[in-house]
Amino acid sequence: xxxxxxxxxxxxxxxxxxxxxxxxxxxxxxxxxxxxxxxxxxxxxxxxxxxxxxxxxxxxxxxxxxxxxxxxxxxxxxxxxxxxxxxxxxxxxxxxxxxxxxxxxxxxxxxxxxxxxxxxxxxxxxxxxxxxxxxxxxxxxxxxxxxxxxxxxxxxxxxxxxxxxxxxxxxxxxxxxxxxxxxxxxxxxxxxxxxxxxxxxxxxxxxxxxxxxxxxxxxxxxxxxxxxxxxxxxxxxxxxxxxxxxxxxxxxxxxxxxxxxxxxxxxxxxxxxxxxxxxxxxxxxxxxxxxxxxxxxxxxxxxxxxxxxxxxxxxxxxxxxxxxxxxxxxxxxxxxx
Amino acid sequence: xxxxxxxxxxxxxxxxxxxxxxxxxxxxxxxxxxxxxxxxxxxxxxxxxxxxxxxxxxxxxxxxxxxxxxxxxxxxxxxxxxxxxxxxxxxxxxxxxxxxxxxxxxxxxxxxxxxxxxxxxxxxxxxxxxxxxxxxxxxxxxxxxxxxxxxxxxxxxxxxxxxxxxxxxxxxxxxxxxxxxxxxxxxxxxxxxxxxxxxxxxxxxxxxxxxxxxxxxxxxxxxxxxxxxxxxxxxxxxxxxxxxxxxxxxxxxxxxxxxxxx
Numbered sequence: 345x346x347x348x349x350x351x352x353x354x355x356x357x358x359x360x361x362x363x364x365x366x367x368x369x370x371x372x373x374x375x376x377x378x379x380x381x382x383x384x385x386x387x388x389x390x391x392x393x394x395x396x397x398x399x400x401x402x403x404x405x406x407x408x409x410x411x412x413x414x415x416x417x418x419x420x421x422x423x424x425x426x427x428x429x430x431x432x433x434x435x436x437x438x439x440x441x442x443x444x445x446x447x448x449x450x451x452x453x454x455x456x457x458x459x460x461x462x463x464x465x466x467x468x469x470x471x472x473x474x475x476x477x478x479x480x481x482x483x484x485x486x487x488x489x490x491x492x493x494x495x496x497x498x499x500x501x502x503x504x505x506x507x508x509x510x511x512x513x514x515x516x517x518x519x520x521x522x523x524x525x526x527x528x529x530x531x532x533x534x535x536x537x538x539x540x541x542x543x544x545x546x547x548x549x550x551x552x553x554x555x556x557x558x559x560x561x562x563x564x565x566x567x568x569x570x571x572x573x574x575x576x577x578x579x580x581x582x583x584x585x586x587x588x589x590x591x592x593x594x595x596x597x598x599x600x601x602x603x604x605x606x607x608x609x610x611x612x613x614x615x616x617x618x619x620x621x622x623x624x625x626x627x628x629x630x631x632x633x634x635x636x637x638x639x640x641x642x643x644x645x646x647x648x649x650x651x652x653x654x655x656x657x658x659x660x661x662x663x664x665x666x667x668x669x670x671x672x673x674x675x676x677x678x679x680x681x
Numbered sequence: 682x683x684x685x686x687x688x689x690x691x692x693x694x695x696x697x698x699x700x701x702x703x704x705x706x707x708x709x710x711x712x713x714x715x716x717x718x719x720x721x722x723x724x725x726x727x728x729x730x731x732x733x734x735x736x737x738x739x740x741x742x743x744x745x746x747x748x749x750x751x752x753x754x755x756x757x758x759x760x761x762x763x764x765x766x767x768x769x770x771x772x773x774x775x776x777x778x779x780x781x782x783x784x785x786x787x788x789x790x791x792x793x794x795x796x797x798x799x800x801x802x803x804x805x806x807x808x809x810x811x812x813x814x815x816x817x818x819x820x821x822x823x824x825x826x827x828x829x830x831x832x833x834x835x836x837x838x839x840x841x842x843x844x845x846x847x848x849x850x851x852x853x854x855x856x857x858x859x860x861x862x863x864x865x866x867x868x869x870x871x872x873x874x875x876x877x878x879x880x881x882x883x884x885x886x887x888x889x890x891x892x893x894x895x896x897x898x899x900x901x902x903x904x905x906x907x908x909x910x911x912x913x914x915x916x917x918x919x920x921x922x923x924x925x926x927x928x929x930x931x932x933x934x935x936x937x938x939x940x941x942x943x
Contacts, residue, residue, distance in 0.1 A: 396774050397774070398770060398773055398774060418776060421774060421775055421776045422776050424774070426771070426774040428767050428770060428771065430766070430767045432766060432767040432768055432770070432771045434694065434698070434768060436697065436698040436701045436702065437694065437697060437698070441697070445690060445694055446771075446775065448686070448687070448690040449687060449690065449772060449775045449776070449777040450775050450776060451683060451776060453686075477701070493771075
């Protein structure tokens with residue numbers, strides 16, 4: 345047990361009997377960018393709330409920076425930054441006032457606080473809007489401000505619950521860029537998100553939770569390797585697609601000549617081939633098809649993605665909730681009641 | 682100790698929010714001012730019914746208290762807003778002193794009620810109402826109203842924390858305001874009430890506070906021309922009743938708040 349976050353056999357049962365977390369164990373090393381993924385209702389937010397001392401655990405143990413979440417809550421709160429799923433800023437206060445208030449509550453005062461706030465406003469690109477009320481900010485700006493308020497006291501660990509959900513792609517990219525930079529400066533980041541591409545790119549390790557249990561954990565590379573196969577997509581020239589002859593011919597050829605192919609399925613442009621080390625197969629396939637006079641119009645290899653990993657372990661595709669017109673309609677009809 | 686500095690910073694937060702939403706001040710001041718300017722004209726004949734007193738003078742005590750009423754009831758709704766928006770959770774994830782979260786809000790309520798009371802008293806002064814007890818009277822009135830506002834905030838805070846619904850707090854506040862106000866000595870003296878209402882008003886906590894404030898503004902009935910008469914029995918009785926309410930409502934608030942934050 346040497347991690348900056350150590351969780352062992354953690355259980356949370358709510359008052360109504362709901363078992364949100366059913367004995368999970370994991371640890372996060374100092375300086376790590378750790379992804380905590382799972383479908384809705386998997387127990388992610390509950391776990392974050394316990395680790396950030398906002399909720400009491402039922403059993404098991406959990407410590408942050410060596411402090412027990414139950415007995416040393418006050419010490420933990422001094423060194424963590426927490427961003428909730430919903431953007432939380434006081435809309436009646438300006439951006440700067442929001443940050444100053446948060447700093448004061450973190451017991452940083454005076455000139456040190458002022459300088460820190462100026463510095464952070466620069467980092468999150470809110471210098472020009474700093475003295476406008478947060479109520480006038482766009483969604484992306486509010487999210488950036490919210491993130492900045494969690495950083496005023498220079499936390500060692502940042503807990504982020506869906507920090508980019510509901511943002512436009514540009515704001516999303518900006519937030520991810522800040523997080524990358526923060527992590528490079530040595531801040532440990534514990535994040536839940538639905539954006540698997542970013543997880544793949546930034547997280548050093550991740551855990552997937554489903555129904556209150558951890559179903560997989562490891563580096564993105566390890567988890568993808570478990571899937572076992574790359575996919576090679578082959579596109580045939582239009583003229584040779586007639587009657588499906590080419591397709592069958594190609595299928596026969598692939599199955600006879602190549603080892604290590606685990607599956608061949610039809611696709612709308614031709615065939616998709618699943619195989620280990622797909623990259624090495626590509627030149628051989630091209631040569632074989634050339635000899636057999638099968639005209640290829642395209643060929644592409646893709647490694648398994650975290651999407652495939654997520655699907656394998658949870659049986660669900662991760663759903664990214666985009667802000668769409670349908671969502672807006674939903675919001676309004678709910679309000680009207 | 683972070684309790685005082687945290688309370689101060691959160692007090693400042695609430696004051697900024699209030700100043701930037703003047704409509705809230707307007708709403709809680711509007712009714713008392715309408716009462717002071719129009720209602721007192723409409724019911725000026727009441728004065729003779731109550732033994733030949735100036736009705737504006739008589740009603741000022743009730744109106745000052747009515748103002749404390751309506752602003753205290755906004756207290757609960759803003760705490761509900763903080764719970765719903767997640768701002769409370771955000772604060773709780775910091776080392777902020779837990780009690781300061783509540784105390785900062787209560788301080789801002791007292792301050793606000795005091796300022797609104799001064800506005801109403803200034804307006805009343807323009808209409809010829811000034812306390813027979815002078816400057817000390819003014820100070821005591823503001824103190825009493827602030828103290829009353831504090832106890833009354835507790836009701837809306839407890840309701841807000843219990844129901845976590847701003848609408849409920851608002852509904853109950855609206856439901857309570859008029860019966861409590863009209864079945865007290867706030868706007869009409871007991872001699873003008875039917876007997877059953879006289880009984881109700883004798884036990885109505887509002888009456889105690891109103892009577893104390895009124896005693897500071899108007900001399901006792903038996904000596905119309907007296908000045909500087911402090912009716913300490915009435916005043917202390919009021920403070921006793923307010924303290925009882927305060928202990929109950931703020932105790933409930935504290936209990937419910939602890940349940941949320943721990």
